[in-house]
Amino acid sequence: MNRSSLCLSLTGATITENLQEIEKYNAYCDLYELRADYLEPLSISALSSFPEQVKKPVILTVRRAADGGHFKGSETERCGILRRSLASGYRYVDLEEDFQDQKTEQAAEVSGVTVIRSFYDFSGVPADLGRRLRNIKRNPGEVIKAAVMVQNTQELLKLVELALELKVRDGWGNRIILGMGPMGFPTRVLSTFLGSSITYSSTPGRQAAPGPVDPQTLVDLYRFPLIDENVRIFGVIGNPVIHSESPGLQNRGFSLRAMDDAVYLPFQVDNLEAFFRLAEVLDIRGVSVTIPHKQGVIPFLSSRDEGVEAAGACNTIVWRDGLRCGYNTDISGFTAPLKESMGGAIPAGLRAAVIGAGGAARAVVYALRREGVEVLILNRTVERAKELAAVFGCSYGSLGEQERIADYPDLIVQTTSVGMNQEDPEYDPIPDYSFKGGEIVYDIIYIPRLTPLLKRAVQSGCRVINGWDMLAAQAGIQFRLFTGQDFPREASSGIADQY
Incomplete structure (x- = not known):
């Protein structure tokens, strides 16, 4: 069965700091990305011993400043660091779309290191992203990667459609499609569904790029290891919405009811028309609706319950037989x-x-x-x-x-x-x-x-x-609308204790 691997990006200034992060999160991660561009100069010499200490696959990355990295040396220096390290047991090396050093490419091939051919755009989802991804691979064994800043719901829709198109055309895996920023967050949780072989996470306060969440949250809150290509997707839409505690409630409810095929995640939405198209593409089964969309969603509904009609606001949508059924559980x-x-x-x-x-x-x-x-x-x-x-x-x-x-x-x-x-x-x-x-x-x-x-x-x-x-009260009502089962009361107790 196809499943994405969970990677933790390591951005510590020393090898020791990174090993400490690995010890903390090792139970949650499948592999690691060592961001050598974050290392102090004195730690660069220790790169060759790192893979042996980790015992799990490691991606070696030395990111240029132009691509959002921290490496301040010359390109010759960067290529030298890469070549000297590749024979040390790294499983992957991340090389950019326009990387030109043939000696480094050859060193990777000789050492059996898989190239992740990457592309980054911090300004948005480029109009020609599909063409670039279709042409980016230089050798058959490479993994292609696109990490782009998702600026709005329309761009998220475009990125998801492209990921699914590539999955249908080329099969599952051998690519990584990531949306950065709050708008792109769903692509990290749904990486298996979208055909990405790896998703990236970070430690709190040490994000290498906007958007990643820590591994424990992905596993414990979003139940990442259980998500497959047949996952039933639920969520909450709002703007902003990343702070919402609804995922904690609903996903814990799924766990307690042994619904291993369901996940509930936040969708930050600034365009309702684009979101409802996205919902069709992802086959979303139900969403909670929060500020500022409770009134804006009403024209998109196929049916409304008495509460929606009376209050003029909808906070729950369930898709049934292609129809969008609106409810108000706030009342x-x-x-x-x-x-x-x-x-x-x-x-x-x-x-x-x-x-x-x-x-x-x-x-x-x-x-x-x-x-x-x-x-x-x-x-x-x-x-x-x-x-x-x-x-x-x-x-x-x-x-x-x-x-x-x-x-x-x-x-x-x-x-x-x-x-x-x-x-x-x-x-x-x-x-x-x-x-x-x-x-x-x-x-x-x-x-x-x-x-x-x-x-x-x-x-x-x-x-x-x-x-x-x-x-908690309205979430319980939503859970029944989403699943047909009663919401387990104990699902809200542990989360409430945090506040």
């Missing part, structure tokens, strides 16, 4: 922890203030109004608050009217992204409101566990609800 996910904090039911006569008027706010307001709660909507742009209030029969105002919260003192719900970035000087959306201590304050953000708003509420004696409880 039940939001009310579940709220009811639990109130003893199992929302009491009559409750009055609540909702901060924000976006897609998440629509679901929250709908859920509250369905329970008979009187709602005040406050938003930076008062026109959006007015529009939402008109739909559900609520009061509204601007964030400059925070004193009005005193008339809705039972519950305050914060639905915006304010609070995720604590370096933002406006990270508390209602800084002028003084808590009385009797309010329940609910922030749907789950990282950090206590936003500045919640910290202030706790200090005032308020009960608080973090967005994690909502995330």
